Amino acid sequence: MDNLSFDKRNGFIWYNGEIVAWNTANVHVLNHGLHYASCVFEGERAYNGRIFESQQHTKRLFDSAKSLDMEIPYSQKEILEAKEMLLEKNSLLDAYVRPVVWRGSEMMAVSAQATKIHVAIATWEWPSYFDPEQKMKGIKLDIAKWRRPSPECGPVLAKAAGLYMICTLSKHEAEAKGYSDALMLDYRGQVAEATGANVFFKMPDGKLHTPLADCFLDGITRRTVMKLAEENDIQIIERKIMPEEMAEAEECFLTGTAAEVTPVQSIRRALINLLTNAIRYAGKAKAKIQIFDDHSEIVIDDNGPGIPRDKREEVILPFTRLDNSRNNQTGGTGLGLSIAKNAALNHGGELILEESPLGGLRVRLLLPL
Numbered sequence: 001m002d003n004l005s006f007d008k009r010n011g012f013i014w015y016n017g018e019i020v021a022w023n024t025a026n027v028h029v030l031n032h033g034l035h036y037a038s039c040v041f042e043g044e045r046a047y048n049g050r051i052f053e054s055q056q057h058t059k060r061l062f063d064s065a066k067s068l069d070m071e072i073p074y075s076q077k078e079i080l081e082a083k084e085m086l087l088e089k090n091s092l093l094d095a096y097v098r099p100v101v102w103r104g105s106e107m108m109a110v111s112a113q114a115t116k117i118h119v120a121i122a123t124w125e126w127p128s129y130f131d132p133e134q135k136m137k138g139i140k141l142d143i144a145k146w147r148r149p150s151p152e153c154g155p156v157l158a159k160a161a162g163l164y165m166i167c168t169l170s171k172h173e174a175e176a177k178g179y180s181d182a183l184m185l186d187y188r189g190q191v192a193e194a195t196g197a198n199v200f201f202k203m204p205d206g207k208l209h210t211p212l213a214d215c216f217l218d219g220i221t222r223r224t225v226m227k228l229a230e231e232n233d234i235q236i237i238e239r240k241i242m243p244e245e246m247a248e249a250e251e252c253f254l255t256g257t258a259a260e261v262t263p264v265q266s267i268r269r270a271l272i273n274l275l276t277n278a279i280r281y282a283g284k285a286k287a288k289i290q291i292f293d294d295h296s297e298i299v300i301d302d303n304g305p306g307i308p309r310d311k312r313e314e315v316i317l318p319f320t321r322l323d324n325s326r327n328n329q330t331g332g333t334g335l336g337l338s339i340a341k342n343a344a345l346n347h348g349g350e351l352i353l354e355e356s357p358l359g360g361l362r363v364r365l366l367l368p369l
Ligand code: PMP
Pocket: 043, 167, 193, 194, 195, 196, 197, 198, 216, 217, 218, 219, 220, 221, 222, 255, 256, 257, 258
């Protein structure tokens, strides 16, 4: 069943108020939702026949639709009842529930004034979003190169299909490198969320820190975890979190309907990050590890243009982004370096930048033994 294409499965789908056979729930190729991303959806889970926070999910579906100027032609009560009825019809107790709202085929242009708003609901069995073995060990996160857009760019708080384009790209890039998922920064360079889940960090102060959900989905699981933490006297701090602060985090986990609560094992370890960046951007890189009486030294040389000499301190402390600078041959993003610098400081070491005899940048990471 798991590998069966989603259009070939058995069961029933709720489609514009009717229960239809799974394989007949189709749309035409000329469909506004498909061409212009005029589409919002929900992801919910039922446990033992009951949908977790069903009302909140339905409310969010209506809010998302409204923010894309779409009026759902049903009441929230009708959608709530339809979800329950469909689960029963498909004989599912533990299941994923996917309501989707989209504009139809009546118009094929940017303007969509006359399109009909369609609603469908599907339910299926979906045990674990991440590989269960990986999940037990803790997953590994890459850092995405795509960023969550600013609220001035669009309705960024909605669960809108169009916003998932950069999530799919980021997840594919992470998976190609062997990571389970990617952590995305926002347009300001602050930590935002993973590609389909929110993120929490346990910091040395013993409190749970999570980014303010001001430009990404404020997850229902995120809010549930915050409530549970408060009930258990664990203080929650919602704040701006810079990527270099992650080096201090003692624990990290993701929250989401699909991901549930998933522990994170590492966020692209600093050294690997330094090396891969050096190789990716410089073309040629060399690493050397030396052990001295009281410290070890890791030296990474590259032959790339590196960060311009007069910009190095600025790039690293505090972390700032030289936009697209690698591609313009004028320097790097500094993210790997700033994470490594914090990791080194937290272990009583330091990170030194010099000219490399290879012609690029030399990074010396000194760690006490
Ligand atoms: N962010 C994104 C981008 C998501 O797709 C999801 C999953 N819906 C979340 C966060 C978590 O939201 P929730 O806990 O409501 O599922």
